[in-house]
Amino acid sequence: MSDNRLMMEPSKEFVFNYKGFYFAVNTTPEHVASLENFEIKDSDIFIATYPKSGTVWTQNILSLIIHEGHRNGTEDMETMDRIPWVEYNIKNIDFANLPLPRVFATHLPYYLTPRDLRNKKGRVIYVTRNPKDVLVSYYHFSKFMVTLEKIPDFNLFMERFLAGKVLASAWFDHVSGWYNHAKDFNILFLTYEEMKKDLRSAVLKICNFIGKKLSEEEIESVVRQATFENMQKDPRANYENMPDDIAIKGKGKFLRKGNNQLHFVSTNLLSQLP
Numbered sequence: 001m002s003d004n005r006l007m008m009e010p011s012k013e014f015v016f017n018y019k020g021f022y023f024a025v026n027t028t029p030e031h032v033a034s035l036e037n038f039e040i041k042d043s044d045i046f047i048a049t050y051p052k053s054g055t056v057w058t059q060n061i062l063s064l065i066i067h068e069g070h071r072n073g074t075e076d077m078e079t080m081d082r083i084p085w086v087e088y089n090i091k092n093i094d095f096a097n098l099p100l101p102r103v104f105a106t107h108l109p110y111y112l113t114p115r116d117l118r119n120k121k122g123r124v125i126y127v128t129r130n131p132k133d134v135l136v137s138y139y140h141f142s143k144f145m146v147t148l149e150k151i152p153d154f155n156l157f158m159e160r161f162l163a164g165k166v167l168a169s170a171w172f173d174h175v176s177g178w179y180n181h182a183k184d185f186n187i188l189f190l191t192y193e194e195m196k197k198d199l200r201s202a203v204l205k206i207c208n209f210i211g212k213k214l215s216e217e218e219i220e221s222v223v224r225q226a227t228f229e230n231m232q233k234d235p236r237a238n239y240e241n242m243p244d245d246i247a248i249k250g251k252g253k254f255l256r257k258g259n260n261q262l263h264f265v266s267t268n269l270l271s272q273l274p
Ligand SMILES: Nc1ncnc2c1ncn2[C@@H]1O[C@H](COP(=O)(O)OS(=O)(=O)O)[C@@H](OP(=O)(O)O)[C@H]1O
Pocket: 049, 050, 051, 052, 053, 054, 055, 056, 057, 133, 136, 137, 138, 140, 141, 196, 226, 227, 228, 229, 231, 254, 255, 256, 257, 258, 259
C-alpha cells in the first residue's frame, strides 16, 4: 500500500471494524454483538450521538432532570457512572441492576442498537451537531484521549473524518441512518445548536419526552447547572476524573469551548434529510 493510502487507514492499535462501523479497542466485537439481544425496559432512555455532538451535555441534563440528589447537590456521582456507555462498559457496571429509569449513552449506529430499541421499546434522544464543529472538537479530543489515534496534522484528520476512517465512522452515515430509521424508534431529535440557542426549551422537550414533571424552580435549576460555564466547574459533569488509561491529564478537556460557529450549515444539512 502507498504511504498516502496507509495514512488514510485507521490504526488497528486503536480501532476495529464491526459490521462496517469503527469501534475503539476498549470494547470487543463480542460485547458489541451481544447488544443485539440486550433486554430493554420500557423506561430505558438512550442518548445516541455521533462523537462530539453534545453527549456529555445531554447526559448531565438527564442526570439533573431525573435525580433530585444530583440537582440539589446532595449526591456526588459522576456522569459516566450514572449514565454508562452501553458499548464501552469500561467500569464493568452491572447494567441489569441500575436504578430505573436506566439511562445509557451510545455512539452506536442505528442498526447495531438492541433489537428491542429498534422495536420502539424504551426511548432514544438523538443529538446532532453541525459537522464542522464536530470535526474541530474531534481533532482536539484526539490529542488527549489515550484511546484515540494521534493525528497531529489537521488536514489529514479532516480527510480521515470525511472518509469515515475514524472511531464511529462517517458523520453523515450516522446522522442519516438515524434520521432515515426514525420510525423504528421512540425517538426525540435535538440539535446541539438549538440547545445552545434555547437551553430551557430543550430541557422542557426532554422532560416532556420522558414524562417527567418538574416545577418551574427545578427547571431553572437544571438549566442553570447545564450551562457550559457551570458544567465546566462541576467535577461530576466535566469528565475531569477520567481514568489515566483513557485520558491524558493536562492535555485537553472534555468541555473545551462549547461554541457553535456555523449554525447555518447544520440547519441547511439537516433540512435535506427526510
Ligand atoms: N453545557 C455545554 N454547552 C455547550 N457545549 C457543551 C456543553 N457540554 C459539553 N459541550 C461540548 O460538547 C462537545 C463534546 O461532545 P460530546 O460530549 O458528544 O463528546 S463525546 O463524544 O462524548 O466524547 C465539546 O465541544 P467543543 O468544546 O467544541 O470541543 C464540549 O465542550
